[in-house]
Amino acid sequence: MSILGNRVVRVEDPRFLRGQGRYVENLDLEGALSVTFVRSPLGHARVNAVDASAAEELPNVQVFTGADVDAHPFGAPPPWHITAGMERPLVARDVVRFAGDIVALVVSEDRASGLDAAELVMVDYDPLPAVLSVEEAVKDEVLLFPDVGSNVANRGGADEADDGLFDGCDVVVSGVLVSQRLVAAPLEPRSAAAVLGDDGRLTLWATSQTPHTGKMVVAGLLGLDPGQVRVVSPDVGGGFGAKMIEAEAVLVAWLARRLGRPVRWTETRSENMLGLPHGRGQRLSFTLGGTRDGKLLAYRLEVLGDGGAYPALGAYLPNMTALMANGPYAIPKVETSTVSVVTNTTPTTSIRGAGRPESAQAIERAIDLFAAEAGLDPAEVRRANFVAKDAFPYATPTGATYDSGDYEGALDLLLRSAGYDELREEQRRRRAEGSGVELGIGLGAYVEISNPVGEQEFGEVEITEDGGAILRTGSHSHGQGHETTFAMIAAERLGLPVERVVVHRGDTDDVPKGTGTFGSKSTQIGGVAGRLAADAVVEAATALAADYLEASAADVTLDLGRGSFHVVGAPKPSLSWAELAAKASADGRLGELRVAHEFQGAPTFPFGCHLAVVEVDTDTGKVELRRFVAVDDAGTLINPLVADGQVHGGIAFGVGQALFEEVVYDEGGYPLTGTFVGYGFPSAAELPSFERVEMVTPTPNNPIGVKGIGESGTVGSTPAVLNAVLDALAPHGVRHVDMPCNGENVWKALREANA
Amino acid sequence: MTNVALTVNGERREADVEPRQLLVYFLRDQLGLKGTNVGCDTSSCGACTVLLDGESVKSCTVLAVQADGGDVTTIEGLAAGDELHPVQQAFQEQHGLQCGFCTPGFVMATVSLLRENPSPSEEEIRHALEGNLCRCTGYHNIVRAVEAAARAGA
Numbered sequence A: 001m002s003i004l005g006n007r008v009v010r011v012e013d014p015r016f017l018r019g020q021g022r023y024v025e026n027l028d029l030e031g032a033l034s035v036t037f038v039r040s041p042l043g044h045a046r047v048n049a050v051d052a053s054a055a056e057e058l059p060n061v062q063v064f065t066g067a068d069v070d071a072h073p074f075g076a077p078p079p080w081h082i083t084a085g086m087e088r089p090l091v092a093r094d095v096v097r098f099a100g101d102i103v104a105l106v107v108s109e110d111r112a113s114g115l116d117a118a119e120l121v122m123v124d125y126d127p128l129p130a131v132l133s134v135e136e137a138v139k140d141e142v143l144l145f146p147d148v149g150s151n152v153a154n155r156g157g158a159d160e161a162d163d164g165l166f167d168g169c170d171v172v173v174s175g176v177l178v179s180q181r182l183v184a185a186p187l188e189p190r191s192a193a194a195v196l197g198d199d200g201r202l203t204l205w206a207t208s209q210t211p212h213t214g215k216m217v218v219a220g221l222l223g224l225d226p227g228q229v230r231v232v233s234p235d236v237g238g239g240f241g242a243k244m245i246e247a248e249a250v251l252v253a254w255l256a257r258r259l260g261r262p263v264r265w266t267e268t269r270s271e272n273m274l275g276l277p278h279g280r281g282q283r284l285s286f287t288l289g290g291t292r293d294g295k296l297l298a299y300r301l302e303v304l305g306d307g308g309a310y311p312a313l314g315a316y317l318p319n320m321t322a323l324m325a326n327g328p329y330a331i332p333k334v335e336t337s338t339v340s341v342v343t344n345t346t347p348t349t350s351i352r353g354a355g356r357p358e359s360a361q362a363i364e365r366a367i368d369l370f371a372a373e374a375g376l377d378p379a380e381v382r383r384a385n386f387v388a389k390d391a392f393p394y395a396t397p398t399g400a401t402y403d404s405g406d407y408e409g410a411l412d413l414l415l416r417s418a419g420y421d422e423l424r425e426e427q428r429r430r431r432a433e434g435s436g437v438e439l440g441i442g443l444g445a446y447v448e449i450s451n452p453v454g455e456q457e458f459g460e461v462e463i464t465e466d467g468g469a470i471l472r473t474g475s476h477s478h479g480q481g482h483e484t485t486f487a488m489i490a491a492e493r494l495g496l497p498v499e500r501v502v503v504h505r506g507d508t509d510d511v512p513k514g515t516g517t518f519g520s521k522s523t524q525i526g527g528v529a530g531r532l533a534a535d536a537v538v539e540a541a542t543a544l545a546a547d548y549l550e551a552s553a554a555d556v557t558l559d560l561g562r563g564s565f566h567v568v569g570a571p572k573p574s575l576s577w578a579e580l581a582a583k584a585s586a587d588g589r590l591g592e593l594r595v596a597h598e599f600q601g602a603p604t605f606p607f608g609c610h611l612a613v614v615e616v617d618t619d620t621g622k623v624e625l626r627r628f629v630a631v632d633d634a635g636t637l638i639n640p641l642v643a644d645g646q647v648h649g650g651i652a653f654g655v656g657q658a659l660f661e662e663v664v665y666d667e668g669g670y671p672l673t674g675t676f677v678g679y680g681f682p683s684a685a686e687l688p689s690f691e692r693v694e695m696v697t698p699t700p701n702n703p704i705g706v707k708g709i710g711e712s713g714t715v716g717s718t719p720a721v722l723n724a725v726l727d728a729l730a731p732h733g734v735r736h737v738d739m740p741c742n743g744e745n746v747w748k749a750l751r752e753a754n755a
Numbered sequence B: 001m002t003n004v005a006l007t008v009n010g011e012r013r014e015a016d017v018e019p020r021q022l023l024v025y026f027l028r029d030q031l032g033l034k035g036t037n038v039g040c041d042t043s044s045c046g047a048c049t050v051l052l053d054g055e056s057v058k059s060c061t062v063l064a065v066q067a068d069g070g071d072v073t074t075i076e077g078l079a080a081g082d083e084l085h086p087v088q089q090a091f092q093e094q095h096g097l098q099c100g101f102c103t104p105g106f107v108m109a110t111v112s113l114l115r116e117n118p119s120p121s122e123e124e125i126r127h128a129l130e131g132n133l134c135r136c137t138g139y140h141n142i143v144r145a146v147e148a149a150a151r152a153g154a
Helices: A013-017 A111-120 A211-222 A247-259 A269-275 A318-323 A356-374 A378-385 A407-418 A420-433 A482-494 A522-549 A577-586 A640-659 A712-732 A743-754 B023-030 B086-093 B103-116 B122-128 B140-151
Strands: A033-039 A045-051 A062-065 A102-108 A122-127 A152-157 A171-179 A191-196 A202-206 A229-232 A263-266 A282-290 A296-306 A333-341 A437-447 A456-463 A469-473 A501-504 A556-559 A564-567 A570-576 A594-600 A607-617 A623-633 A691-694 B002-008 B011-017 B049-052 B055-058 B071-073
Touching: A013 B086, A013 B103, A033 A111, A033 A247, A033 A269, A045 A102, A062 A247, A102 A111, A102 A247, A152 A318, A171 A356, A191 A247, A202 A211, A202 A247, A211 A229, A211 A247, A247 A263, A282 A318, A282 A356, A296 A318, A296 A356, A318 A333, A318 A356, A356 A378, A356 A437, A356 A712, A378 A407, A378 A437, A407 A420, A407 A437, A407 A607, A407 A623, A407 A691, A420 A437, A437 A712, A456 A522, A456 A577, A469 A482, A469 A522, A482 A501, A482 A522, A522 A556, A522 A564, A522 A570, A522 A577, A522 A594, A564 A577, A570 A577, A607 A712, A623 A640, A623 A712, A640 A691, A640 A712, A640 B140, A712 A743, B011 B023, B023 B049, B049 B103, B055 B103, B086 B103, B086 B140, B103 B122, B103 B140, B122 B140
Parallel strands: A033 A263, A202 A229, A296 A333, A469 A501, A623 A691, B002 B071
Antiparallel strands: A033 A102, A045 A122, A062 A102, A152 A333, A171 A282, A191 A202, A191 A263, A282 A296, A437 A607, A456 A469, A456 A594, A556 A564, A564 A570, A607 A623, B002 B011, B049 B055, B049 B071
16 A cells, blocks of 8 residues: 555654754854854945954954955846846945845854954944835835836836726726735744865855755855855755845855855844845735626736845745736736835745735735625635636636646535534624624635746655665755655655655755755655656666566566565565665666656646634724634645645744734834844744645646645635634724734724724 | 853753853753754744753743753753653654754743643643744644643653
8 A cells, every 4th residue: 555645754853853953053063163244234324434443353353344255246047037236245335225234244263252243343334215115116216226227126017007907897896905024934043154175165054945056056156166065954944935045155155265264153033034035025906807796807916026125036926926816716807017126125035925825815805805895705706706627727817827626626615614604604693792802704715836937856766785765855855844755755666664765855965956945846846756766766676676586677576565576476586675785786786776867847736725713802903813724735645744734834824924923114224023022923822723624636747646735825824814804894894904914903994994 | 150060961060151151052052962942032932942940941041050050951851762752752743843943942841831731721732832933833733742742641
């Protein structure tokens, strides 16, 4: 029986449970110097001078400024189409553009003396007006890059609006929703360490989801041959899309080369809140039209995105939002336009969902407004407009091709599981009783895109001398459990127990290629590459076993139950993996049992439907999430235990955006939410248990049928909770609350509605 | 420098520390016990939770000198050789960890909770663990793990 689909406990857990996680900060590095970054406290300022003389009077302290650092500026890769001239100097020289911009590097014997020295670096700033909102930035009144002449970093979609888009619609609703700026907040702050070897090669340990890309970035910015750089990303304490390779790790690498000594850096949480790229930050204007009986006809989505001070992936993501604009609905006419601008804030990037939560938030809010306007049940409007089960592959008006799905099936399963009719009945009863605590029920139907740009991934299976296997993958794992799920995929093909397959990843010297882990793509390309490599190893092993069994390869088979090779129809003689490996090793042929395979997969489209039940105290605005029911379909499940965990974490992230989290700046661009004290990171006490309902619709786009499951929980949950809060407040005439729907924002909305 | 003498995971340890040295950095940097993680600088996240005289404390909020004469248990001191502590076992079986960084803190906080309240309700668990933050699990399976550990009589 196949191991796939079983709830296998994770093989990587014991080391974490024993306190033996191999995080970068735990690396023993004899004689390493400590790096401290001096960062701008201002959002926008001219830098007149950096005076490090007092700092350098401290024993064993060296300071480097932008004038010393001869590295190329950090730009965005060409596919993101970012305006030229907005690259990030690794160390700011004449101008700082966000609070957190690096102005100097302090090198010291230990962390404490580095902090003391950093305080003594005197930077003479002349404050400039800070542009903190996308609405201000798009006016181009204050420019971050005067030479460029505009704050626009990226533009996409329709050049001109179609005036007749909503012709023939009886009901047209519109609104503006701000998908607010968030931090990824992995529990592990970033860390980097670098050593220049005697052979001149540089080794960089970094907390990165993408070590191979990191290697190319480091080599490129420092002007090195990529072969001279090794990047190791060992255990990483969460990434959520934000931990790639940023300026800090490149500077640590630069220092190791400059000083010829090992150097290391670990950020504080406050530094992480400033320096790790933020996410979301989209202003979404939507208009939705249809017939009075609930058929949707046209949708317009305009996105104004916030790229932060140095635009990169975050400035590109509105294009992803536009691609997924119509969600799971068949809307005949869809028009999108996107503009991203730079602001004097921390640069933005992908964080859990990366453009898709924003699409779902807009369309799901629009549907609820439409349903209210037309006097229809929001569940019924969704049902009437879903892409039909028999319409796949479905080409959307925005250019995506949905692979497989049963959106109505997901809604039905959800409504049944949650007891939707009973909940509505309870709501009617409570409204009639005039309770001061309103009940709200919200839906969030979604389809998202995983492996969004159709990437390729590397996998290699090697049979070791003892008859076990190593699976090398270019995917990373920073919580996703690939050491278990990828091992299951290979073990199933090899007929080995899971614990005999050891997954290697994260070291560019050990794994020759890779794209890392983001965009929920790992299993569908990295897992599949591993499986295809395992298939190839079985083929090679069959040929080898045939030699030893003195038979033709066509007559030899692998007994998956026993993990041994024999001639078809004759169970004896047989060769187990261990016996085969021992013989091959003795004959110098073990290398034949090491085969690499690369797999490029098309994007897949996970989908589902979430339902939130909230209670809102109309006196105080306090929102309590009472229940959360989630149907998520990501195709075939390798390990449902791990899949559940991915969904739970995704839901919590999305609920966090709906109810608690927001990055806030003061007027000078200084963040007011720069620690976990000020930022609304939800704890266990603020969340309920989640009711996850499994649904499986395989994708035809890869041989396992898997889609990504890391982000879907986030995509569906924010709109479900937001819609639930607004459903609760509907009797009070409230049709909009700014996220997060915390007590303050809900109370304000109630006040305005009653004014 | 001040001399401190304390018991850590059953072993007598003695060292000179700076008065400003936090217990967590004493454990990590001076004793080499790197299982206790630092996740924030505001005593918010609980990643650094250890037991001091049997009760959970955030070791980033305790000076090493305050632990003088005390008995400290860190995550490294929990398992009995090859055998994981029942709380550790429950976290593995219930998939109560993903990236693992908050895990030592949650495990230690759970050990302390179950000593005070051997069969907590879900609400009691959620409130007792309010001082520990996790970004991966949504807490769902952490709560299941604590319930399972309680059932196992941890």
